[in-house]
Amino acid sequence: MKNKIINDFSITVGTSNGSGSQTSNLTILRALFKMGIPVTGKNMFPSNIQGLPTWYTIRLSKEGYTASRDEHEIVVAMNPNSFERDLNDVISGGVFFYDNSIKMPIERDDITVYPMDVKNIVKDAEIPTNLRSMVANMVYVGIVAQVLGIEIEKIKMALDFHFKGKEKPVSINMGVIEASATWAAENLEKTDPFYIEPMNKTDGLILTNGNTAAALGSIYGGVQAVGWYPITPATSLVEMMNSYLPELRNTKDGKHTYAVIQAEDELAAVGIAIGAAFSGLRSMTSTSGPGISLMGEFVGLAYFSETPVVIWNIQRMGPSTGLPTRTSQGDLKQAMSLSHGDTKHIVLLPGTVKECFEFGWKALDMADRAQTPIMVLSDLDLGENQWMSEPFEYPDEPMDRGKLLWEEDFEAFEEKHGKWGRYRDVDGDGIPYRTVAGNRQISSAYFARGTGHDNFAKYSEDPDVWLETMDRLNLKYETVRHFVPDAIVDETNNANVGIIGFGSTDSAIEEARDLLAKTGLKTDYLRLRALPITETVKKFIRKHEKNYVVEMNRDGQLEEILRLEVPYSANTLFSSTLNNGLSLTAEWIKNDILAMEEKNHG
Amino acid sequence: MAKTNLIGLSKGDYKGAPTTLCQGCGHNSILSQIISACYEMDIAPEDLVKFSGIGCSSKAPTYMLERTFGFNSLHGRMPAIATGAMLGDTTLTGIAMSGDGDSVSIGMGQFKHIIRRNVPLAYIIANNGTYGLTKGQLSATSEAGLALKKQGINEFDAIDICIEAMASNATFVARSFAGDPKQVKTLIKAAMGHNGTAILDIISPCVTFNNQDSSRHSYAWGREHYSSLHDMTFIPARDEITIEDFEEGTSQDVTMHDGSIIRLKKLEKDYDPTDRMAAVQVLEEARAGNYLLTGLIYVDPDRPSLIDILNLTDTPLNRLTEKELRPGRETMQAINDAMF
Numbered sequence: 001m002k003n004k005i006i007n008d009f010s011i012t013v014g015t016s017n018g019s020g021s022q023t024s025n026l027t028i029l030r031a032l033f034k035m036g037i038p039v040t041g042k043n044m045f046p047s048n049i050q051g052l053p054t055w056y057t058i059r060l061s062k063e064g065y066t067a068s069r070d071e072h073e074i075v076v077a078m079n080p081n082s083f084e085r086d087l088n089d090v091i092s093g094g095v096f097f098y099d100n101s102i103k104m105p106i107e108r109d110d111i112t113v114y115p116m117d118v119k120n121i122v123k124d125a126e127i128p129t130n131l132r133s134m135v136a137n138m139v140y141v142g143i144v145a146q147v148l149g150i151e152i153e154k155i156k157m158a159l160d161f162h163f164k165g166k167e168k169p170v171s172i173n174m175g176v177i178e179a180s181a182t183w184a185a186e187n188l189e190k191t192d193p194f195y196i197e198p199m200n201k202t203d204g205l206i207l208t209n210g211n212t213a214a215a216l217g218s219i220y221g222g223v224q225a226v227g228w229y230p231i232t233p234a235t236s237l238v239e240m241m242n243s244y245l246p247e248l249r250n251t252k253d254g255k256h257t258y259a260v261i262q263a264e265d266e267l268a269a270v271g272i273a274i275g276a277a278f279s280g281l282r283s284m285t286s287t288s289g290p291g292i293s294l295m296g297e298f299v300g301l302a303y304f305s306e307t308p309v310v311i312w313n314i315q316r317m318g319p320s321t322g323l324p325t326r327t328s329q330g331d332l333k334q335a336m337s338l339s340h341g342d343t344k345h346i347v348l349l350p351g352t353v354k355e356c357f358e359f360g361w362k363a364l365d366m367a368d369r370a371q372t373p374i375m376v377l378s379d380l381d382l383g384e385n386q387w388m389s390e391p392f393e394y395p396d397e398p399m400d401r402g403k404l405l406w407e408e409d410f411e412a413f414e415e416k417h418g419k420w421g422r423y424r425d426v427d428g429d430g431i432p433y434r435t436v437a438g439n440r441q442i443s444s445a446y447f448a449r450g451t452g453h454d455n456f457a458k459y460s461e462d463p464d465v466w467l468e469t470m471d472r473l474n475l476k477y478e479t480v481r482h483f484v485p486d487a488i489v490d491e492t493n494n495a496n497v498g499i500i501g502f503g504s505t506d507s508a509i510e511e512a513r514d515l516l517a518k519t520g521l522k523t524d525y526l527r528l529r530a531l532p533i534t535e536t537v538k539k540f541i542r543k544h545e546k547n548y549v550v551e552m553n554r555d556g557q558l559e560e561i562l563r564l565e566v567p568y569s570a571n572t573l574f575s576s577t578l579n580n581g582l583s584l585t586a587e588w589i590k591n592d593i594l595a596m597e598e599k600n601h602g
Numbered sequence: 603m604a605k606t607n608l609i610g611l612s613k614g615d616y617k618g619a620p621t622t623l624c625q626g627c628g629h630n631s632i633l634s635q636i637i638s639a640c641y642e643m644d645i646a647p648e649d650l651v652k653f654s655g656i657g658c659s660s661k662a663p664t665y666m667l668e669r670t671f672g673f674n675s676l677h678g679r680m681p682a683i684a685t686g687a688m689l690g691d692t693t694l695t696g697i698a699m700s701g702d703g704d705s706v707s708i709g710m711g712q713f714k715h716i717i718r719r720n721v722p723l724a725y726i727i728a729n730n731g732t733y734g735l736t737k738g739q740l741s742a743t744s745e746a747g748l749a750l751k752k753q754g755i756n757e758f759d760a761i762d763i764c765i766e767a768m769a770s771n772a773t774f775v776a777r778s779f780a781g782d783p784k785q786v787k788t789l790i791k792a793a794m795g796h797n798g799t800a801i802l803d804i805i806s807p808c809v810t811f812n813n814q815d816s817s818r819h820s821y822a823w824g825r826e827h828y829s830s831l832h833d834m835t836f837i838p839a840r841d842e843i844t845i846e847d848f849e850e851g852t853s854q855d856v857t858m859h860d861g862s863i864i865r866l867k868k869l870e871k872d873y874d875p876t877d878r879m880a881a882v883q884v885l886e887e888a889r890a891g892n893y894l895l896t897g898l899i900y901v902d903p904d905r906p907s908l909i910d911i912l913n914l915t916d917t918p919l920n921r922l923t924e925k926e927l928r929p930g931r932e933t934m935q936a937i938n939d940a941m942f
Contacts, residue, residue, distance in 0.1 A: 030942050161942050206941035216937060222927030224919050225689055227682070244937075248929040255915040257926050259689050261908075263682065264715040271675075271682025271712075278673055278683070279651070279690025280920030282927070301676055391938035394931050399924040437671035438691030438920050440648040447652075447664060449674040458619070459664065 006195045007037050007062040009073035011144065014086040015137065016079045018050030023162060023173075024137040025056035029386060030158035031150050032060060033207050036199040040066040040507075041386040042583070047232065047324045053082035064201060066387060067508035068583045074148070074194060076140045077102065078118075095192045097140060097147075112192035114184075116143050121183050125176050135176045142180025147188060149196040152181065206389055210356040210382040210504075214286070214312060215240035216392060217360015219248050222399055223310075224281040226260040227272030229291060232324045233380040234314040237286040266291035270298045270311065277307045278448055280404070280436030282364045284310035289318040289331055292338065299373050300339025301450040303473075306423070306432070308367035308374075308402070315379040317581050326581030327380035329503055329552040333561065335375040336531055342470055344477050346484060347531040348376045351506040353389040355529070356382065361395050362485070368402035370480045371434055379552075381583040382504035403433040407441040421456040422446040423469065430476030477532065484530035487537050495522040498544035499593070500537075502528040502558060504583060505550055511586035516593060523593075528558070533565050541569045546600060548593050550576045552584060574600075608644040616641050618666040628780030628806030628821075629662045629728045635783050636697060636726070637666050639790040643838060651687060651694045655680035655709060658735050658808075659701030659728040667697075678709025681716035681725075685908070688721055691918035692909050695794055696723035702743040703733050706761050710742075717770040717799050719908045724793035724800050727763055728780075730808035731819035738811030745818045750811065760818070763803040764899055765885050768878075774800035775881065775900040779824045780807060785896060788864075791836040792898065797859035798907045805894060824894050831875075831884065831897030833867040858903050866898065875901050 011028065015021035022043070029041040038061050046052040059069060077086040077098040084104065090096050092110040100115035118139045122132050145155060156174055163169040215237050218226075228238045242260060249257050259276070263269035266287055273283040287295065292313050302309050315331050317323035335347045348363055350356045359376055367374045405413060410420065413433065417426040420443060425432055432455075435444040446457035453469070454460045501509045506527055513523050526540045541547050541562065547569075549559035556575030563570040576592045578584060604612035616637045623629050640650065647669035654660035656677035663672055675683040684698050705713045705727050716725070732750065733739040740748065740756045743763065748756040767775045774796045778786045786804060793800035807813045807821045815822040839861030854874065856864045866875065874880060881900035888895035915922065 033942065158942070206938055208941050220928055220934075222924065224922070224927065225686055227686060248933060248937075249927075251915055251926070254913070256913050257915055257919065257922055259912045259914065259919070261685065261719075264711055267679060268682040268685075268712055268715065271679050272686035275673065275675075275683035275686025276689050277686070279671075279687045281686075281690050283686065297676055298679065298682075305673075391941075392934060394934040395928070399928055435671075436690065436920055437651045437687055438694060438918055439671070440646075442648065442669055445648070445669055445671045447668075447672040447674055450676060451674065 003193060004195050005193050006197050007060050007199060009194055010057055010059045010069055010071065011074040011076065012055055012057045012072045012089065013076040013140065014053060014055050014079050014082045016081065017046055017048050017052045017054040019137060020134040021054070021056065021078070021137045024141050025058070026162060026386070027141055027155060027158045028144065028150065029058050030161065030207060031145070031154040032058065032196065033202050033388070034154040034157050035151055035196065036202050037196065038062065038064040038066065038201050038388060040388070042068055042381070043385060045325050053079050060196065062199065062201070065507065065511045065586070067511050067586050069585055070587065074144070076144060078137065078140065080104065095194060097144060114143070114147060114188050116140060117183065117187070121180050122176065125179050127172060127176065131172065135173060138173050138176040139180045142177035143184040143188070145177070146181040146184035147190055148194055151198070152178065202388060204391070206391055207386055208353055208389060209384055209386055210350070210353050210378050211237040211314065211384060212240045213353045213356035213389070213392065214360045214376070214378065214383070216244060217357035218284060218310070218364065219244055220395055221361030221364035222282050223284055223364060224258045225273055225276030225283040226258070227263050227269040227285050228260070229263050229266045229269045229287065231266070231288045231291050233316055233384045234286045234288045234291070234312065236384060237312060237314065266294040267298060270295040270309065273309050274298055274302050274307050277309050278436065279438055282368070283308070284312065284364070286312040286314065288314050288316045290321060292331060292334065296339045299345070300341065300343055302373045303339065303343050303345065304450050305448045306371040306434070307448070308371050310363040310367050310374045310376060312376045312378060314383040315377060317579070323581045325380070327504070327552065327583055328579055328581065329377070329379060329505075330554070330557070330579060331377060332553065332557040335377055336561070338375070345373055345375050346370060346480055348374060348485065349502040349529050349531070350376065350378055350382070351503050351527050351529065353382070353387045354392065357392040359485070365397070365400040366483070368404070369400050369431070369483070370476065371402060371431060372476070377503060379504050403431060405433050405435050405444065406439060407444070410441050410444065420444070423453065423457060424455040425472050429479040430472045430474070431479060481532045481534060484532065484534065486534050487529055487540070488527045489525070489536060489540055491524045493522040493524055495524045496545040497521060497597075498524045498526060498540060498547040499550060500526045500528065500540070500547055500558070500562070501550040505552065508584040508586045508589055509550055512589035512593070515586055515590040519590070519594065521594070521597065531561065533562070537562070538566050541566050541572060545572060546574060547572050548574050548576045548596065550584070550589055553577060553579050607641050609646055611641070611646065613637065613641050615669065616647055616667055618668045619664050621665040623658060623662065623665070624810050626809040627658070628730065628804070628808070629659060631780045631783055632726065632728055632786060632804055632806055633662055633666045635787040636790055639787050639794065640667070643791055643794065645695060649694060651696050653680050653684040653687065653696065653698040655700050655704035657701040657704045657733070659699055660704055662728065663699050678704055678707070679712060680704065681709065681712035684723055685716055685719065685721050688723060688909070689912070689914070690920040692914065693918060697794065698723050698725045700725065700727050702727065702729045702731060702741045702763070706763055706766060707742040714766070714770045717767060717772045717801065720773055720798040720905060722797050722799070722907045722909055724790060724796070724802065726790070726793070726802045726804060728806040729763060729803055729819065730806050730812055731760070731817065732808050732812040734808050734811055748817060762885065762889055764801070765882070765889070767801040768882055768885065768900060772801050772900070773798040773902040773905045776801070776898045777803045777805070778896050779805045779828060779894060781821050781824050782828070782896065785830065785834065788834045788836050789898065792834070792858070792864050795836070795858045795860050795862040796901070796903065798905060827893040829888070829893050829895050830869060831873045831895065831899070832869055834898065835865040837863040837865060856901055856903065864898060875899060
């Protein structure tokens with residue numbers, strides 16, 4: 001008997017898109033989580049409704065690592081169309097479960113092979129014909145559970161959760177799973193070394209995804225108006241809002257404190273949000289690359305008219321339609337300067353599910369405080385895949401509406417500052433006082449416009465007035481630099497080499513640092529959480545001889561931005577990028593950095 | 603002392619910056635009718651909100667209602683801004699000003715979709731059949747055969763704004779002519795009283811680029827080919843309705859959502875503006891017969907508006923505070939517990 005491998009491998013299931021396998025995969029994932037084993041689940045799916053191959057990979061890591069890996073120790077093949085590839089994907093010494101109705105040659109003697117009699121197990125389970133194909137995917141749940149050691153009662157808990165306690169679907173699915181487990185016990189002899197054993201490393205954690213977190217964070221941030229248009233992978237954010245809003249935000253008599261409007265396109269989606277913000281509502285939209293491109297025109301208007309709005313970009317692979325179901329960090333530079341002319345935007349960069357919640361409410365505060373669009377960049381991996389997370393934390397600051405004047409505020413304002421003007425900077429921080437439609441104070445109204453305007457919002461083509469406005473917008477940007485979420489720095493190693501990253505690569509970078517340390521290379525780490533960059537970032541760069549900037553885009557967009565911000569330290573910056581649609585693995589980051597290290601020394 | 607309305611405001615309280623539009627521009631005439639309508643309806647400028655896109659039509663709101671909040675937005679995108687802005691305080695009355703380029707060229711999509719959502723708003727289109735601000739290009743409402751300086755002859759048929767509105771299932775469709783200020787004013791009042799998107803297509807001649815006698819958007823052509831469906835009177839909800847001496851069957855009252863009444867007196871033939879098929883028919887007849895049909899073409903006062911559908915709080919959304927907007931601390935635990 002080989003050495004046992006416990007709780008440290010990946011299970012990949014290959015199925016056909018639209019076959020209902022998601023329920024089965026989530027059931028395995030959740031059961032493992034309930035067994036106390038650190039897990040992550042990643043969906044690799046085609047841009048398709050039904051039929052094309054799709055994969056779901058669950059990583060179990062007793063160490064708590066959650067990044068993707070390239071190695072597939074356990075593969076479950078349910079789809080004849082991906083059978084050959086699935087078989088080849090199994091690492092030497094790995095395990096291959098397959099639906100034995102697929103009659104294809106298996107010419108590998110370096111792996112353990114378990115055929116699964118899916119058809120007969122389902123037939124014997126006496127399932128109504130119309131449900132058979134759906135429950136067929138539960139067969140592998142039962143067989144994998146039996147062979148590897150997933151506790152059946154944890155599977156039951158997962159199904160109860162999934163079907164919200166509805167007895168009938170739970171019992172039908174459990175019936176198949178139990179029958180399959182029994183079949184496996186009677187017909188398969190375990191010869192592989194992989195074992196799942198209970199741990200206690202998920203106590204107090206929740207299992208969720210970034211889009212759910214962002215939706216909830218926005219709701220706790222008091223979001224009131226959402227304009228949106230369906231797009232992969234951002235749609236689930238608004239869908240989650242729609243499912244939580246009635247419970248969390250209806251009044252006792254059932255009235256709505258919010259409006260969610262599905263627009264005819266992304267132009268209208270962000271336009272509705274900006275219009276709502278003009279009348280004083282906490283407003284947002286959620287979209288992805290192609291939608292962001294369409295929103296450019298309106299974002300310029302919001303920037304120049306100084307209208308607060310939050311724009312979530314759940315990044316997918318571009319350019320153009322690109323790869324709609326693959327992840328990327330390719331929209332960073334676009335987010336910073338979206339729209340024509342001298343625009344500059346604030347960009348928030350959540351790196352964890354918990355931060356998606358936190359930035360959900362903070363972005364709304366920041367938008368009101370800075371009176372400008374706040375771009376929040378998540379991505380498909382963070383937004384739609386399942387991550388373990390600490391529980392969401394209730395906002396620790398009161399809601400911040402920024403410099404907003406109502407009728408009762410006018411007298412005090414004018415006594416202190418003289419006549420109110422929508423764009424008069426009376427505090428010297430570039431941020432003027434704002435009024436909103438509905439304010440009945442006679443002198444509170446103004447005509448918002450995207451054309452040149454003076455401090456009183458009157459149309460102006462005067463060059464000096466133009467310069468004054470643009471300089472003030474710049475000053476505002478500098479003011480905001482002091483209240484964006486600061487970077488998170490780990491300099492405990494006091495190393496010469498720094499790694500800089502942002503967003504969903506966090507888990508892969510942390511794991512890569514451990515791998516690098518094993519090769520003898522100690523690293524410090526800075527995770528950027530917003531643009532413009534803060535003094536912390538400049539200090540970190542200056543402190544390290546070499547800074548490897550890890551990101552998922554072709555050209556090293558963050559590295560380019562940093563070069564401009566710290567020109568005298570630009571020679572310490574090295575770009576480590578891969579943008580193939582898959583989330584980065586720790587192994588790749590380790591190897592890329594080691595290769596650059598070698599070059600730098602050579 | 604200046605004459606005042608019932609809320610003690612003079613017409614001057616409704617004015618805007620001095621116009622920079624061309625002298626004789628139909629838009630100026632529309633602006634003064636909007637001002638008169640608001641004044642006569644005793645609506646305070648603070649209870650209004652104005653919107654526009656880009657173009658001569660969309661510059662126009664600068665020249666009225668300077669005590670009113672407004673948004674001069676983007677070319678063709680006013681409907682989205684207005685849709686969002688009308689959510690903040692639903693006690694405001696919205697007036698939108700757009701043009702033929704703004705609404706049925708670049709903005710056709712948004713024009714159709716604001717109608718589909720029935721956002722309560724008087725949506726006025728100053729239709730001059732040309733792009734004035736860019737100096738006289740052909741527009742989507744220019745008639746085939748129109749010859750403009752430098753542009754040559756238009757080869758394409760005109761888009762009929764009212765027919766487009768009907769096709770989009772609008773709840774209020776009217777057409778008027780800047781040369782008939784009385785009718786323009788009455789229709790503006792009716793549009794402002796409508797609980798839904800009220801499309802008002804006003805032929806508004808461009809004296810600089812498109813006012814040749816033969817042009818479908820000129821003063822001369824309009825006067826020559828003018829045809830009104832009815833004589834209209836707008837009776838605000840607060841006025842006691844007295845029976846005027848009219849003959850049985852010659853007049854029809856349409857009661858609007860707010861209780862105001864549009865009294866339509868028959869002219870040549872009977873016309874019922876609540877009859878959808880009749881509306882489409884008169885529009886097609888006017889198009890085929892080549893005349894300027896005006897009046898209240900179609901109205902459905904009872905269809906729910908976007909605001910009705912959204913079921914918002916009675917307190918305007920923009921007056922809600924953290925107490926109403928941030929779920930209580932105790933809910934956080936429940937949310938976390940309900941996660942797996």
